Amino acid sequence: MKTAVVLYTSDLRVHDHPPLRAALAACDRVVPLFVRDRAVERAGFAVPNRLAFLADCLADLDASLRGRGGRLVLRSGEVVDEVCAVVREAGAGEVHLAAGVSGYAQARERRLREALRSQGCALHAHDAVVTAVAPGALLPGGRGSDHFAVFTPYLRRWSALPPRPVAGAPRAVRVPEDIGSEEPPRRSRVTGTSPGLAPGGEGEARRLLTRWLRSGIARYEDAHDDLAADATSRLSPHLHFGTLSPVEAAERARTAGGPGAEAFVRQLCWRDFHHQVLAARPAAAARDYRARHDRWRTGRAAEEEVLAWKEGRTGYPVVDAAMRQLRHEGWMHNRGRLLAASFLAKTLYADWRTGARHFLDLLVDGDLANNQLNWQWMAGTGTDTRPNRVLNPVRQGLRYDPDGRYVHRWVPELAGLAAPRVHEPWRLPAAERARYDYPAPVVDLSEAQARFQEARRHP
CATH class of the missing domain: 1.25.40.80 (Serine Threonine Protein Phosphatase 5, Tetratricopeptide repeat)
Structure with a gap:
């Protein structure tokens, strides 16, 4: 009786899943396997919001497989070691997985292929899954x-x-009974999550x-x-x-x-x-895709401005609204992401990696490809280095939040201030401004833009 292992990574579904369909077509039994990767935890990517969402996804995947007569096998440790152990336990002759993208995923796939070859087991990496x-x-x-x-x-x-054709979900998944599994994680056991985090699965x-x-x-x-x-x-x-x-x-x-x-x-x-x-270009996860030789601002003043950005108290309401949405939901509106990134990298002239790391600490959808390269796109170090892409938060607020409803939702201390003044509260008369518990701008926009343009002219 032929057995295959299907290694799940960033493809936690049964519908349109080429590795699972290929394994079922080739073998009598399949072991759907997910390994909680210790290397990911050591690298700091196993943050509360994604761990909670992942718990939902794994519970849903297990339920879907059980509805088809199967189950999800969970292990923890080094991925290569755990996969090889399951292959031995199941007597599997092949392993199927979705091809990875990041440098780490590609290296993991190479190590796994080599380790499986020594056990007489073939590895099949499937494209167009992720x-x-x-x-x-x-x-x-x-x-x-x-x-x-x-x-x-x-x-x-x-x-x-x-x-490629969309593959339907399999009707039946037969899993060997004697393959042990760890207890699945639960969202309720994850602490430090965003209060408005959406459900997964x-x-x-x-x-x-x-x-x-x-x-x-x-x-x-x-x-x-x-x-x-x-x-x-x-x-x-x-x-x-x-x-x-x-x-x-x-x-x-x-x-x-x-x-x-x-x-x-x-x-x-x-x-x-x-x-x-x-x-x-896997190195683009941490290094400039196209270096502009930036000398990003450092020192106490720069650190305080970055902290204000993280906490949503820059004094620019639409930027602060976006940052507060991120903290509350573990998600941010795409226009807000562009505004927040432009403000940090070009208005504050802080290293884009600082912002990218903060996003990865909170975003439930944070991954290296989308997060890092979108940050580089806004910082002007990515595939498009145009220095004139500096988003003015006042103009952007007036254009994309003309009634001030987004700001009112996330910056409630300004809820009584109508648009368009809600986007420029510092212009209020002093007596009226004092009624709102809201900080003054951390930087003057015209001075910041001149500083950035000068830095790019003379790196």
Whole structure:
């Protein structure tokens, strides 16, 4: 009786799961395995919000497998060691997993392949599981080009590529009975989570996608930047944990049709774009993709400004609202992310890595490809280094929160102040300003912009 192991990583679902379908087609029995990776914990990526969301995802995945006659096997430790141990216990002849993107994932896959080979076990890495199009599947013209560094030509090629067929969920999963498993984690046991953290799991992801396609996507193109409207899909945590297939999400959106669907699919492509950049340049997770030789500000004053940014008390209401949403929900509106990143890297001229790390400490959807490379895009050290992309928080607030409802929601001390003055409270007469318990701006915008432009002219 042939047995395979399916190693789950960032693909915690049963629908449209090529590794699981391939294992079931090739073998009589399958061991669905998830390893709580000690290396991830040591690197500081196992933060409360993602651990709580992960607990939901694993519980949901186990329930889905049990509904098909199977179960999820959980282990903790070094991934290669634990997979090899399960292979020996099950007498498995092959292991299936989704191909990784980050430098760590790629190295882990190489180590696992070598270790399994010594046990006479084959490793099958499947593409287009974590992303809609596999990194490396599309290459630009020109000698030596191993990835696209410009989004628009990537979008054209990505859009023209026929997607792989969406695979349905299996009807039955037969798991060996004698393979031991650890107790699954529970959200209730995770401390330090954001109070408004959303639930995880494939069931929740599919409900959210269906509701979004029915009642949200039609207005996405016009309203996705409206901070108060909250008109984005909120699917990013599910795409990060793989409880939702990006291939299926793109297909269902295209079936829905319309400008909103086109704009949403473009965002899925943007996600794939950064994944293929990171797959080709893993060092970009920590180093400038295109160095500008910045001498980021340091010292006590700079540290105090960064702390004010983290705590949502910069004196710029729309930036503070975004940072407070992040702390409360473990999630932030995309326009808010752009504003927050621009403010830290260009207005405060603080190292983008400081902001990226803070986001990773709180974001439930935080991963290296999307988080680090979007930060570099805003800092002007990524695939696009234009120095003039400096977002003025006052103008952005007036444009994307014209009624001040987003600010009122997250900065309640300004709730009695109507727009447009809510975006510039420092302009109020002193007597009126004293009624609001809100800090003065940590920096003057015109001085900050001049400082940044001078730094980029003379690095």
